[in-house]
Amino acid sequence: MTRNGQTIELSQAPQLENGHIWIAENDAKKISSKAVAVPATKAETAQAKATGTAPAKPAAKPVEQKPTQPVAVKPKTPKQEIAGTREVRTIVIDPGHGGKDPGASGKKSQEKDIVLAVAKLLRKNLADAGFNVKLTRSKDVFIELRQRANLANQWDGDLFISLHCNAIDATEERKKIIQGYQFYVLRAPESEEDKAIARRENAVATLYGEKNAKDELSPLEWFKLEARLEQYKQTSYLFTEKLLSSFDGGKIKKMNTGVGGAGFMVLVGAMMPAVLIELGFISNEEDEAYMMTKAGQQDLADRIAQAVSKYKDAVHTYRETLGRN
Numbered sequence: 505m506t507r508n509g510q511t512i513e514l515s516q517a518p519q520l521e522n523g524h525i526w527i528a529e530n531d532a533k534k535i536s537s538k539a540v541a542v543p544a545t546k547a548e549t550a551q552a553k554a555t556g557t558a559p560a561k562p563a564a565k566p567v568e569q570k571p572t573q574p575v576a577v578k579p580k581t582p583k584q585e586i587a588g589t590r591e592v593r594t595i596v597i598d599p600g601h602g603g604k605d606p607g608a609s610g611k612k613s614q615e616k617d618i619v620l621a622v623a624k625l626l627r628k629n630l631a632d633a634g635f636n637v638k639l640t641r642s643k644d645v646f647i648e649l650r651q652r653a654n655l656a657n658q659w660d661g662d663l664f665i666s667l668h669c670n671a672i673d674a675t676e677e678r679k680k681i682i683q684g685y686q687f688y689v690l691r692a693p694e695s696e697e698d699k700a701i702a703r704r705e706n707a708v709a710t711l712y713g714e715k716n717a718k719d720e721l722s723p724l725e726w727f728k729l730e731a732r733l734e735q736y737k738q739t740s741y742l743f744t745e746k747l748l749s750s751f752d753g754g755k756i757k758k759m760n761t762g763v764g765g766a767g768f769m770v771l772v773g774a775m776m777p778a779v780l781i782e783l784g785f786i787s788n789e790e791d792e793a794y795m796m797t798k799a800g801q802q803d804l805a806d807r808i809a810q811a812v813s814k815y816k817d818a819v820h821t822y823r824e825t826l827g828r829n
C-alpha cells in the first residue's frame with residue numbers, strides 16, 4: 505500500500521469483513537513503525553474486495569484500524585500495474601463455442617465457424633499492428649466458458665474480446681427484421697432482451713455439464729462481482745466506444761444502442777477489460793450471408809482491429825495525463 509508517496513509492502517492481502525479492513529499483525533507493526541495509519545476508505549474497500557476470493561485468515565490476530573484519511577492503494581512499479589491502466593500490449597481473442605458446441609445456427613452456417621474465421625483474421629491484423637495476440641482456441645475444439653477467462657488471466661491480457669453471433673428463435677418474418685451487431689459488457693442486465701442473450705450464450709455451461717454451471721448469476725454473485733466490475737468498467741466501456749465508431753457505416757447495422765450488459769459467464773472470470781461482440785444475427789439471412797463471406801469476415805476483423813488500436817491510443821493518452829509515461 506502507498507500513502508503520501510511512502511510504499512509499504514504487505515505480507516498478506518487485506519481482508520474485508522463486516523465493513524472493516526483487516527491486516528496481519530506483522531503488517532500493522534510495519535505500518536505503525538513508519539507512522540502511517542490504515543484508514544478504510546471507499547476506494548480501499550473496493551480495492552480489497554477486488555482482490556477476489558478472500559485470502560487465508562492471517563495467522564496472527566488481525567489488528568483493526570479506524571478510518572482516518574483517504575489512502576490510495578497503488579502498484580509499486582509499472583510492471584505491477586493492472587490491465588486497463590497499463591499500456592495495452594496483449595490482446596486475448598476468444599472465438600465463442602467450438603467442437604461439440606456449435607453455438608447458434610443459421611440456414612447455411614454455424615456460429616463457431618464464423619467467429620473462428622474472424623478471430624484468425626483479427627489475430628493477423630493485430631499482430632501486424634504490433635500487439636501480442638492470444639487465441640483461446642485456434643481450432644474447432646470445445647473449451648469451457650470459465651476456462652476461457654482463466655487462459656486470458658494466465659496470459660496476463662490487457663483486453664479480452666469474446667466473439668459471437670446473435671440469433672433469435674422466432675418466425676421467419678421476425679428473423680428478417682431482427683438483425684445487427686451489438687457489444688456487451690458484464691453488468692447487471694437492464695432489459696429482458698439482454699438477459700435472454702446472456703442466457704443463450706451461457707446455456708452451453710449447463711448443457712455440457714460445466715462444473716458449478718448455471719445460466720444466470722444470482723444476486724449474491726452480482727454483489728461479489730461488483731468491486732471487480734467497477735475496476736474494469738470504464739475501460740471496457742471505452743473499448744465499446746471505439747468499437748461503435750469503427751463499426752459505424754459497415755454492412756451490418758447497429759442493433760438498438762449498440763451496447764448492452766448482462767451476466768455473460770465467459771466474462772465473469774476475466775481480470776481485465778472485457779467485451780463480448782455479437783457480430784450480427786446468424787438467424788437473419790442478410791447478416792449471415794455477410795458474415796459467411798471472406799470479404800465480410802475481413803471487414804469485421806479490420807473494424808475490430810481499428811477499435812483495438814484506438815483503444816490502445818486512448819489508454820496511452822490517459823496515462824500521459826497522469827504523467828505515467
Ligand SMILES: [Zn+2]
Pocket residue numbers: 600601607608615667668669705
Ligand atoms: Zn455465442
